[in-house]
Amino acid sequence: MKPITQENSRLGFVGVGYMGRPIARRLLESGFKLTAYDRNRAKAEELIPYGGNVAQSVFGTFLQLRRRIVLLTKR
Numbered sequence: 001m002k003p004i005t006q007e008n009s010r011l012g013f014v015g016v017g018y019m020g021r022p023i024a025r026r027l028l029e030s031g032f033k034l035t036a037y038d039r040n041r042a043k044a045e046e047l048i049p050y051g052g053n054v055a056q057s058v059f060g061t062f063l064q065l066r067r068r069i070v071l072l073t074k075r
Contacts, residue, residue, distance in 0.1 A: 004067060006031035012065035014058055016043050020071040028052050035065060 002008060010033045013024045017038065028034050028050040036044040037055040044054045055064075062068060 006033075009033070009067050010035065010065050012055070012062065012068040013037070013071075014068065015071035015073075016047065017071075017073070020069075021046065023069070023071070024052065025050055 004011075011027060013020065013027075013034055013036045015038060016024050016036045017040075020038075021043065024034055024036055024047055028047060033053075034047070034051075035053040035055050036047050037058050037060075038044045041054065044052070048054065
């Protein structure tokens with residue numbers, strides 16, 4: 001298995017709320033390419049100034065990207 005590095009990985013990140021946003025932001029600041037999805041689109045859009053992209057749907061995030069990080073709450 002190849003290691004996940006900034007050069008070879010595009011990450012999909014689902015759930016960029018209270019816990020997810022700081023993690024996603026740190027990954028972006030470290031040079032990773034990241035596409036985020038949150039049911040509250042405005043939360044995902046907060047990552048755009050750091051180089052993030054916003055997915056149109058959670059389904060699209062999973063289809064387009066091979067590496068995914070998911071942080072969801074129980075509701």
